[in-house]
Amino acid sequence: MFVINCPYCGEREQSEFKAGGEAHIVRPKQPTELSDDQWAEYLFMRKNIKGIQFERWVHTHGCRKWFNMVRDTSNDEIKAIYKMGEKPPVK
């Protein structure tokens, strides 16, 4: 079980959080302009990387804030945590 450093609350047990899938997928501003394929790309297509992955997490049983996390899925090492809207600090 991870210890996650919530950017608003500090270090907390993973059981207080929920994972919310891949990060940095922006909802299209004009969905109606998109073809079925383009919309499906946004809607369904997700990476599932072994290694460095950018993910969204929410502090469900805490401040209820969403934030982003960079995690190495091969060893669960959390490389970085940053607020929504901020640029990822690592590549």
Next chain:
Amino acid sequence: MTNNLRVKSSKFIDETYKISFRFNNKTYYGYKGDTLASALLANGIHLVGRSFKYHRPRGIMTAGSEEPNAIVQLHKNTSRTEPNVRATEIEIYEGLEASSQNCWPSVNFDIGGINNFLSPVLPAGFYYKTFMWPASFWMKYEYFIRKSAGLGKSPTEPDPDMYEHKYIHCDVLVIGAGISGVIAAKTSAKNGFKTLLLDEKPYLGGSTIYQNSEYFKINNQISSSWLEKEINEIKKIDNLEIKTRTSVAAFHGYNFLLARESLTDHLPLHQRYEKIRHRLLKIRAKKVICATGSLERPLIFDNNDRPGILLSSAIEKYSNLFGVSCGQKNVLFTNNDSAYETAISLFQRGIGIEAIIDNREEVDSKLIKEIEKNNIKIYKGYTIVDTFGYRKINKISIMQLSKDGQKVVGSKISINCDCLGMSGGWTPAVHLFTQSGGKLKFRDDDQVFIPDKYPSNQISIGSCNGEFTLDEILTGISKKLKDFLNIKKTDYENLEIQSHFNKTKRNIWLLPSDKIIGKTKPFVDYQNDATAKDIKLALREGFRSIEHVKRYTTTGMGTDQGKLGNMHALGIISETAGSRMGELGTTTFRPPYTPLTFGTIVGRNVGEYFDVFRKTPIHDWHFENKAKFENVGQWKRAWFYPKENEGMHEAVQRESKAARDSAGILDASTLGKIDIQGTDASEFLNRVYTNAWSKLAIGKCRYGLMLNEDGMVYDDGVTTRLDENHYIMTTTTGGAATVLSKLEDYLQTEWPELDVYLTSVTDHYATISVCGPNSKKIISKVIPDIDLSDEKFPHMSFKKTKIDKVKCRVMRISFTGEQSYEINVQANYGKSVWEKCMQAGKEFNITPYGTETMHLLRAEKGFIIVGQDTDGTMTPIDLQMDWIVSKKKYDFIGKRSLYRSDTIREDRKQLIGLVTENPKEVLEEGAQIVADVSKSPVEMLGHVTSSYYSPNLKKSIALGVVKGGKNMMGQKLIIPMENKQINVTVTDPVFLDKENKRLNA
């Protein structure tokens, strides 16, 4: 035979404190400090149980938690009975009652022993191969296999004991209080780290604490005396917490560990009353030091499993720690120097040693010289080829090993004995290290796996790191601790160590025999009766992966998880398959290290705390009025209120009729309520609901449908505009939490520019819904100050008012199709307002109704329930709710998905109504709907989602989803049941009051 094997008093045993216990219905005596195993051995008992498959007699093999054989059932036929308890771990107490497992009628004469003679036809995979065909017979086979399998018996009554969980946070956790652990804990604590030291034993000091040999000294003191002083010191350190009888079960990532602290298992039964039995410690440590020690390896030769055959280190421990001799005529069999330590210790205590068999040809050390000086015969370069004695070993035969160790040569020599100690070297206990994700490396010199890459902030020290001798352990420990704890200095910089131990070892995984392997039984896994022969068979049959061989032969799958024999299994596989040990890998070490009881895992979460439920503020009233309850999410909701002899059907029919004929009252407090405020609240609702919200006037209510981005219906409910920038949204009972989190998600991540704030207020309000033609009259009595006329307070509008002095919100909204009022009041006034309504409604026969009647009433009106009539694959168009999807709005969640090629198909499943040919016949929810039964396979068109007998329409009604159902109005379809077919007609889903006249009746 009473206590005649107690050789010399030991300071760990209190001989003034005699304890009686029962084993297999006979009373025996032992002393405080004894384990069941040591007390049995003191009474001359070796035979403790029978093996799993062949029912071979088995005795005590070890003196620790790795014990595969001596597992017993405690307190048979009582609620506290416990199977598979290791006799080597349970401390005896007054009233202890233990019995052998897996034998009938008794451990001395066991019918199942016949399996031993059948063993040639019971090879590995026997069950897989034999009971495969015919497949339909499996149920019959299974019954008999289950009966003959299994070791102990699980309890059948609820566990009367108490358990609890506790969180511990520490700077440094030290696992194992042997010499390395004690040194590490002291160093850590003295440097200001909050330290926790755990050990599974009741005492500290590991195996060093009972080492009484002149050959092992630290600073010129015998190692045990030196360690004893250290232990006395650490007990005085403030920031060091020590827990004994505490076994670490699991080591997870991020230094999260679970340990079981056993609190009462060693106490006499009468002292356990109202005490916590086990405590599950959930430990989060900044740094972890594993000092888990090592386990002695057995040797693998023919018939290496008889009672009286023990690990050499166990014989030493029984003699030194418990003062018990395991036999009078001992033989030791070894491939390394450890057995000589045992020999010296036995010799010092005057316990007879017949001979020592050493695999090695040319070895010499101070220890060996000492033995030779005392005229004990050492057979160098020999191996045991067979053992004899059914219920206890009485003889062995030995032969000389060939130079390459592959064969035996020369003639057989027989040696009489009553106890055999074996030592195959040591295996580091790396279980916890690997559980945490650590990677091992194989050390070829002495054929051991040792920690290589640490996945978290941890180190392994001492013999679990492959440092087996006193000087190896102590010379490096100071530097290791300084580096790991980042400190300047330790108390252990310049220890003077004397250790006379020759490290050479002759490792032969499977010792050769004069017989062919098929005629031998060299056990690798004692508990599961897996032999070297079985492993070789698995390899011949093509298994290569160690994980597959394990499962096929069941090696390492017993309650001991193969702590003794797994390494040999690996060795035999690699030798047979010609691969290198290090490349083969190991099987996965999984938690728990030693078994946990279910009670420990569950802790306090039993009975009504197993799954906590939520009660509405009016719950007590429902309970007093004999409501039956239904679980909805975590909520307990009143389901129906049966009168005297009513069943569910009668009660629901009565309630439903009363609600339409006069008045009904429903506790709707469980509906999710989200308070929405902010200047962009209207815009926000526009984006999350399918319909338009900007023009909703203050004081008006509107029904909304929420979709997922994939276009599927997600939730629904009525939202009321309380003020310019203030709304209150209601959600389904089950969807409240997920809707809130979904809305938060969009607000925070997609539309951070919106000025909107969300708060869950579900628990803050009690919601009481009064419906029916007389509802207006009732509400006017409860709230006399507001004008309830349809002009002033029309359907889908809201008023703020007071009942007595209590503020409340009244909405005129309806889920039943009747004129109805919903009163929202601060939760703690809920029950009194409910009672007020009941009082006011008395003259109109106001009838409380539960969720079942609510479902029936809404089905009459064709209103959907999200999650019952929808299942995550229904769009609003599929539900025939096109009217609620705004065509004008540019965007809302899920809009784009409503015209994907898949969602615009005409033949999607669509919501329709169903009426049966026979109006009395009620369909089963979930029943399949078909059109044509003549062609097979019959095409399934859909299924029934809701079905009731309507007392108001006096006929059976149902909702269902059917492929292309929208265009099938009036068409006849079939519901095939097990023994009949039901004819139905497709109708509009609205069965009652299509014109909505009743809303304003």
